[in-house]
Amino acid sequence: MLGALGRRSIRLAGGAIPALSTLLLGMVGLLPIDVGGLTRITPLLAAIAVHYWSVFRPDLLPPWAAFAIGLMLDLASGGLVGLYAFVFVLLAGYASSQRRVLSGDSFVTGWAGFAVVMVAVSLLEWTMASLVRGAPMPAGASAVQSLLTVALYPPLFLLLGRAQLSLLRES
Template sequence: MTPDQAPEFQAGIQPRTSLWRRLDMLSRRGLPAVLTGVAVLLLSAPFGVPGQAELLPGVLLSSVFFWSVFRPASMSSPIVFLLGVLVDLLGFGPPGVMLLVVLLVHGVALLGRYGFARVHVLVLWLVFSGVSLGATVLQWGLISALSLRLVAIPAFAFQWALGVGVFPLLCVVFTGLGRSIANPDRA
């Protein structure tokens, strides 16, 4: 090859991404938020399953915490805000309580994500248990203050226990999704 004949592509330069690849990347990046929204809708539906209402905050907090730690672009602050608004609109609690709780959990996960992403899953589970306990106590306190009476603690303890119990299962599912269909790098 002569010096005035340049190769078609130089090392490190990629061709422009097509519209379909960009749509694929966008759909993969948005999958965690969509799945969380669908879970909120399903857990808010009146199916009559025992513990269904108490499971909703645990699934929501688990999802927001996990994706905020491992794929913060997939669970950005505006998406968390919209999920919190959705839960507040579908729930029977005081407006804004779950929105504030979910945003605080998201903020804690983002602040510690570099450390949380490196720890063993059992340590991450313990961290989530503490964050979830703080979120549940805050939710209980806000609902008690807004209703001007002390709300029964056992319902919130059950809600916390369900959230902590479902976190390892959701971690397994989310890790599998994060390595396959929810990975924008594989688009």
């Protein structure tokens, strides 16, 4: 039987699941996938986790944590520093503000909401990269990244849902 300290430790560790799963998915998402002739495409897996936790457990993934994870991924990816930090804070704010709609009975509604956000993220990434470069970038890689990320939403939703169930069992 666990004492009070043991139960608190388990709750504390369980409370870290959202941030740790988001960071882990972000690191896995940095592994490049070769998509015939396009530049190496990396799905934005951490965006799925930020969206999920901001809808279902925003208390465990506050905006500052989304910002910190985004900044770590910016630094690890060698991309524009601050881009994913900014995107993840916006995503967390959007998902939290739309919790009632996104967490409703229909999985498809949440998925569609995420797809709309990924279009905006893709446009933001493309715009920022084009501004930094000083000329329009080819939009194909951003579009494929967005489509790939949206396609991976259902299996990761299930995985994160299982993590949330284990989190609920621990508390």
